[in-house]
Amino acid sequence: MSIQQAIDELRNRLGDRLSTRDADRAPKAHSESWVAAPPPDAVVWPEDAAEVAMIVRVAAEHGCPVIGWGTGTSLEGHALAPRGGISVDFARMDRLIAVNAEDMDCVVQPGITRSALNAQLRDTGLFFPVDPGADASLGGMAATRASGTTAVRYGTMRDNVIALQAVLGTGAAIRAGSRARKTASGYDLTALLVGSEGTLGLITELTLRLHGQPEAISAGVCAFPGIGPAVDTVIETIQMGIPMARIEFVDAVTARAVNGHSGAGLAEAPHLLVEFHGSPAGVAEQAERFGEIVVEQGGGPFRWSARTEERTALWRMRHQAYYACLALRPGATAVVTDICVPIARLAEAVEETAADIAASPIEGPIVGHVGDGNFHAALLIEPGNAAELEAAKALADRMAERALRMGGTVTGEHGIGMGKLGFMEAEHGQAAWQAMGAIKRALDPAGILNPGKLVPGN
């Protein structure tokens, strides 16, 4: 069997850094979502790019699937192995290779996590801003084009990966991009690999844009009489050019959940949570101008503070919102899904979604990175209850259809993985999706890289 031949050959080369033991394979069948697949046939732990290239070459020769693995925090099953094969765990490639403080960039191996990276950057005055919530690996974040609460100010992985190295499906090791801040030289292979979900290449090194740790930070929270005024506040704030570092929406259900979980004492209404980065005078001015817009829109009062403890408490509350929501239904698990629409359609998209959830048997708090037009629903279901799972998936599907109807995308940040493959043709159209397939075949002619994902007939 071809997978077995690849495993035998790789075992000769990697020794005990290849495992076929159940205890090593089982975690690679785990996903933080309803998406399921059997474990891969083997797990390998490469230590450098040359080993990754060797693994891919051997696998290509034998037609053996190869799937990258970071921390396994995907919500859509990106790193699962539905056709078996070899899971490439980047845990041993987790170094910060270089920090170029004057150029405000750094070079990392793909297995480093964002918290480990920021811990090592702490004394440089710089930080890496992309924060998807989970303590994901940078390789996984790049492969899935991750973003999160700070994307409204600092961009997503698309904006913050300036160069990379990868092994294509042919086994060829490529460099893409450089440490220059911009280029007009050739195809943007960096952007092509970012978000390709491991179907074009395995990323072996990343050059990341860093940002200065802000001199001052102000943050605050305010309630609104409805989602419409909250979104209008966001639109006006952006149009005024007030640079928000974060602007998060939580709905009334989530407000109730975090009250129950951490005694936050929020009104049971939609809220915005915001943060500003800049000079001390700058963040004070920004917070005050934002507060004026809030009042105009009928919200507020807007309470803000530049004190670290209050800010930390605010964002701890936001980060724990998921667990607070789970606690709304003791013992529940959640189908978590996200969509992203043009901001002018956001209020309508959230309201339609909330109404759809309310008409279902399922409870589903909504939170969102509202400055990007991106929001999530956590659809609470009883573990093992097939009817509830189907109902939740149907709600998620209708969210995706709603996003497309409104000119948006079926996922702002969670990605396609196995969960949303069925929407690719609807979102991109047949011609563009086929073009993605042609690119896939050009860079992975043996079809071994993360097969069954993202492109047609793969």
Added chain:
Amino acid sequence: MSIQQAIDELRNRLGDRLSTRDADRAPKAHSESWVAAPPPDAVVWPEDAAEVAMIVRVAAEHGCPVIGWGTGTSLEGHALAPRGGISVDFARMDRLIAVNAEDMDCVVQPGITRSALNAQLRDTGLFFPVDPGADASLGGMAATRASGTTAVRYGTMRDNVIALQAVLGTGAAIRAGSRARKTASGYDLTALLVGSEGTLGLITELTLRLHGQPEAISAGVCAFPGIGPAVDTVIETIQMGIPMARIEFVDAVTARAVNGHSGAGLAEAPHLLVEFHGSPAGVAEQAERFGEIVVEQGGGPFRWSARTEERTALWRMRHQAYYACLALRPGATAVVTDICVPIARLAEAVEETAADIAASPIEGPIVGHVGDGNFHAALLIEPGNAAELEAAKALADRMAERALRMGGTVTGEHGIGMGKLGFMEAEHGQAAWQAMGAIKRALDPAGILNPGKLVPGN
């Protein structure tokens, strides 16, 4: 002959919107640089995307080259037709289709120029920031990944094209991206087409990110004792998080040139020209903090103003620097070239380049978008003087080699075209350049789109 068959068939379909007259073909052999090629065999003026798709399908059937044409302001010969074929002039596809003010985006046809676009946006409170100097078409700017003076704040075309439509070499019409501010759905075909120089597809529609016209603007200029302190000022300003809208470097030669041209009265020394966008209090604070850094670095005094007339005069001087430099040598023409390096290497790159030029028989003022690490030399030569042209090209080649040695790119914004094709393998490495070729063959199997450019063996 196959090109003739394509022309005959297209003439039947397009009537007098296809021309083989010398007067129509000759301008398509013009380039704003030393790069030369014969005229194309025919010029067509499509009026919509369906016609573009028809043109490409007919051309693919007959193996006839197809080259897009915007305004012909390329400096590297992107739009020339070295293998003959058909020049597709987008002059009749120049409409602003939609402005979505709340979402801060707009939809345009590729033939619209940036000044026409901004004129039509004037009353919306929004503007499109990318400014490459020339009044280029947006289609051309996207195809070449253009940038310019404002990229340090607003990004390049990579950052400001959020969706597009294009006709691939197969004749397939694709949509890429959406009006959502971010997505994690599928390959980033938008980024792949941006900067592909017409070798993968002809862009038929663009969705552009717009920005709010700044409430207040401050601008100013200051001299430095050398390029080192000027660059260190830029680095420190970026690290402090002071958001510059523009930060331009001009060398002592350029300062002398603009003095002679417009009586600017600058010291004959390196200068920085800067602009800040924000609230009235914000731009005042930014200018003052910048001024403090300038003094620390031994430069200055930094004179700044928020008055429109003074700012207009400053940027008029910068925009006319090219003509001022040409006037340094009456009757001269210029070989204009650009490179981009990590900012920490910028002073060294500029100094080495200046010394190399000084040791040559040619004068060559240097200006730069220094916040990006990008700079240009205008190498002044006598028209028709082959020895000087060779000397200038040798200087430009050494600049490109210098950029690569310093971890940069052979072009920050002018692109590859015909002028820098010889550097593609050196910059990207054989494996990545071959991967670009594989992508090209996947999307343009007949090899008809802008042949002879950008990819290997094309």
